[in-house]
Structure formats: C-alpha cells, structure tokens
Amino acid sequence: MQEFVIVGGGQCGARAALALRDHGFAGRITLIGEERHLPYERPPLSKEHLMSSEGIEPPFIVSSAVLAERSIEMMTGDTAVILERESRSVELASGRRVAYDKLLLATGSSPRRLPSLEGMEHVFYLRTHDDAQRLSQRLVPGGHLAIIGAGFIGLELAAAARQRGLEVTVIEAQPRILMRAVPEAIASRVHALHESHGVRILCGTSAGRIAAHAAGITLSLNEGEVLDATTLVVGIGAEPRCELAQQAGLSVENGIAVNAALQTSDPAIYAAGDCCSFPYGDKRIRLEAWRNAQDQGAHASANMLGAEKPYEIIPWFWSDQYDFSLQIAGLANEATSTITRQIDEEAVILFHLADDHRILAASGWGRGNRIARDIKVAEMLIAQRARPAPDALSSAAVSLKSLLSRS
Structure with a gap:
C-alpha cells in the first residue's frame, strides 16, 4: 500500500x-x-x-x-x-x-518578527487561532491599540478594534498603506475609509525605542512623538x-x-x-x-497521483474592512497603463494593462459584494489574455461578460 x-x-x-x-x-x-x-x-x-x-x-x-x-x-x-x-x-x-x-x-x-520585542509584555503577532483568542481578550473598549504595519492583517485588525471601541494607531514605514499589493488609487480609498472610522494612520513613520510597562507599551516614533498604547500588534508580513x-x-x-x-x-x-x-x-x-x-x-x-498538470490559476486576493471589500485578480507589477471603470459612487475597478493592452490584473473596491461578479469575469479575461477596447473596459454600461472570447 x-x-x-x-x-x-x-x-x-x-x-x-x-x-x-x-x-x-x-x-x-x-x-x-x-x-x-x-x-x-x-x-x-x-x-x-x-x-x-x-x-x-x-x-x-x-x-x-x-x-x-x-x-x-x-x-x-x-x-x-x-x-x-x-x-x-x-x-x-x-x-x-x-x-x-x-x-x-x-x-x-x-509572521515576520521584530527581534528586539521578543518576550516583551503586551506585544502580539496574529497567525493562529490561539493568537486571535489571546488578542481578542485584550481588545477592551477604551484601550489603545498600536499596530506596526499597514498591510491586510494590520488594517483588518484596525477595523475590528475600532468596532470594539478602541483607539487605534497604525504605524507604517512606507510612504502609503498596502504598498506591496494594492495600487495607490485604491489604497487611498482604503486609507480614507479607515480615517473616517477614527483610525489614525502614520505613514513614513517608524518606531525607535519600544518599552513595556505595567499598563502597556510606549513607542518613541521617529518624528519625536511618544505614543502610549495598551497593546501592540506587529503585522509586518x-x-x-x-x-x-x-x-x-x-x-x-x-x-x-x-x-x-x-x-x-x-x-x-x-x-x-x-x-x-x-x-x-x-x-x-x-x-x-x-x-x-x-x-x-x-x-x-x-x-x-500522476496528473502532471501545470498550475495556471490566476492569483486572487481579498480583504474585508468594515462593510467594504477589496479584491485583486492577477498581478499588476508589470502593467504600464491603467483603465478605470467606475461602477457607482463607491465601487470602482482598475484594469492594469501591458504594453500590448492585454489585461494583466484587475483591482476592485466597493461596498459588500458589489465588485465580486466583475472581478470574477476579470479573472477570465486575464486567463484569456484578452485585449478589449479601452472604451469598453471603462464603461460600466458595457457588460464585461460581453468581452469574453466565445471560442
């Protein structure tokens, strides 16, 4: 056997x-x-x-x-x-x-760890169910949660903490949030949503000296500010x-x-x-x-079991924050141009194109599941190496399904 x-x-x-x-x-x-x-x-x-x-x-x-x-x-x-x-x-x-x-x-x-914080009280990483259980018990209304890292984990955590009544500060060393995975046009919308919910986001900022005390953590920021928090979460990838x-x-x-x-x-x-x-x-x-x-x-x-089939599935990412959803299909790293498709006042999809106008990726942002169907069709267009007319991609009046090849 x-x-x-x-x-x-x-x-x-x-x-x-x-x-x-x-x-x-x-x-x-x-x-x-x-x-x-x-x-x-x-x-x-x-x-x-x-x-x-x-x-x-x-x-x-x-x-x-x-x-x-x-x-x-x-x-x-x-x-x-x-x-x-x-x-x-x-x-x-x-x-x-x-x-x-x-x-x-x-x-x-x-989780990528910060060696200087090993063993320090009030510092958390989030990867396992047990991590989540321990952290959840710390999210007490009126507390102050500091988060190092404005990636998906850090921002999802920020949204959850705000909804539980905590003050939240996100510290990001990069010039903007979601620097690695999300285009700036959508990242700016995510940033604005968090600020509208009371999250303080400090981009281009790093924490120098970090010290624990009986009631929490003190972070000395590079701009001279001293931040006092009850809990610190590190989410740096x-x-x-x-x-x-x-x-x-x-x-x-x-x-x-x-x-x-x-x-x-x-x-x-x-x-x-x-x-x-x-x-x-x-x-x-x-x-x-x-x-x-x-x-x-x-x-x-x-x-x-012997199939020997190549793995050719289009990459897909998602993140829910408050009542909005962010979805990305494909990889936009090598895109040279972008076409915007405004679905409604809140929902938008960006199509990221190669030099030959082939769709490499699509990034969407909207309330609830508003963008889910279009991102699914965008995956199919990426797989087909489609090169639709720019006007068709940008117009919400044109069904994306109509752009799929029938062959």
Missing part, C-alpha cells in the same frame, strides 16, 4: 488530503499539524474572531468524524523536524518516524516556513522552489501554499492567500 504524507495541517494540507480521496487514492494518508487544533480557516482570525472577547471555536475545515470516515490519519500538536530523503521518512518532535512514498510540504508561513526543506537540501528561492507541477527538486516531494514559490509567466512568485492555498493543495494532490 502506498503511503502519502502531508506536513502542514492548515488550509492547504487539509484540502490536499481530502482531494487525494476525491481523486480515488486508496493508500494511507497521514496529515501532520503542529497546532493542537484540527485544520481550520485563517481569514476569520483577523475579522470575525476579533469581534468578541468570548471563546470562539476555530472555523474548522474538517471534523474528526470526516477524517475517520475518509481514513485520513491526523497528527496534531507535533512538528516535523527532520526530513530524510534517502529513506523517505519524516521524523517528528515526538520521536515518531513516518515513512512516505510521496510527500507534500504545506508548511505555510509565519510573513516568511515562508522552509526549515524542513532547507535541512533536507531541497531548492529554496523565496520559498520552497517548485516547478509548474508543484514538484520540488526531489521528484517524490511536492510543496504548495504559502511556503512555496512557483512559476507564473516568466517569473517565480510566492503567494500568501487563502484561495492559493486551497487551489494548490488540491492541484498538488492530483499531480502526486
């Missing part, structure tokens, strides 16, 4: 394990997770789960009953520490050794979990390097999700996104 092992008990690993059974794999599946919980969804941790100080169960992806029904062995609270490629086995922190015929590394990512791959001598390049089939430099080992970098067009990218983790987990499972 073949034995497949998945290291990583998050979204990616769990979806891969379930997909193996869906694809008809009848061998043994072992899923290894270092957290004490069964696999759960992470996006709610910076949103709904911070809205209550009461204990909330993680949003589980799969139950013990389903794991048993599908004959998936789940090891929780244990960490893979040694990968032996010659013997095809993984040694765990508990001392247990698990053999494999095929291995999937879905080790995810971990994430780093891929590559320790196991590096120890085993696998190729690592901004994550565990895989080919188009999500296969590492060892043919018996695959990688997927936040931990891996993969080919996209003529470059190599790494995505920290919910849907990428889900899609790559399922895709890797099919290729472990």
